[in-house]
Amino acid sequence: MCDNLIIAVSGKGGTGKTVVSSILVKLLSETGKDLLVIDADPDSNIPESLGIEVDKSVGDVREDLKKDVNQGNISSGMNKWDILDYKIMESIVETQNFDLLMMGRSEGSGCYCAVNNMLRRIIENISSNYDYIVIDTEAGLEHLSRRTTQSVDIMLVVSDSSRRGLHTASRVGKLSKELKISFEQIYFILNRVKMGNEEELSKKAKETGLDIIGLIHDDEVISEFDLEGRSLMELPNDSEPVKVVKDIIDKLKI
Secondary structure (H helix, E strand, O other), rough: OOOOEEEEEEEEOOOHHHHHHHHHHHHHHHOOOOEEEEEEOOOOOOOHHHHOOOOOOOHHHHHHHHHHHHHHOOOOOOEEEEEEEEHHHHHHHEEOEEEEEOOOOOOOOOOOOHHHHHHHHHHHHHHHHEEEEEEOOOOOOOHHHHOOOOOOOOOEEEEEHHHHHHHHHHHHHHHHHOOOOOOOOEEEEEEEEOOOOHHHHHHHHOOOOEEEEEEEEEEHHHHHHHHHHOOHHOOOOOOOOHHHHHHHHHHHHH
16 A cells, blocks of 8 residues: 555546546545545536535635735735645545545636646645545646646546547657656556447557556446436446446555
């Protein structure tokens, strides 16, 4: 068992990375260990997937602080980072089984760069408070180029059978090497695989240069939960997606 383990789930948008992240949270929350979930995707889908309501994101906190500074509500002698850290800690949603922090998107110009800078700082400052941190990254490759996942121990790259999804997965591996970001472990998860198409898709997946650690078939239960707006925390343990992610956890010796 590893301490202070940071796991990130990445991939092209729409390939199922949030589903994989949510099932990881479901299973890791059953260990009784301290778990922090970070929704680093500006679309912020994981709170709904986990059945959690979040009132304020880190982006909101930052914008509120900027307004207070501009309006003179904060003394010039006060340390802005200390105030920001305090407000961010206040924005963490605590549940019985895990804590959740939503990065969101800054208002103003809509640039996500400042929020990404804060994500790096947050990981550095509070990672020691938790046994596990699961990060649902922003879609695509930006988390690599902005180095928001440089402290990650395990990177799980998710893709469906689409060419663009597989291309993004391939670029995650290549770009991390180009940027000299060394994950302790990096693996590929194939998602939404059609029955009978496993061998052909596995061959294409191997071309990404990443080792395949799990394969999840196109699942009706996931579709039903999504349609009904139900939390993936309620997924039955005997459903295929949960069993596959459980097997991945076992392989990773988490």
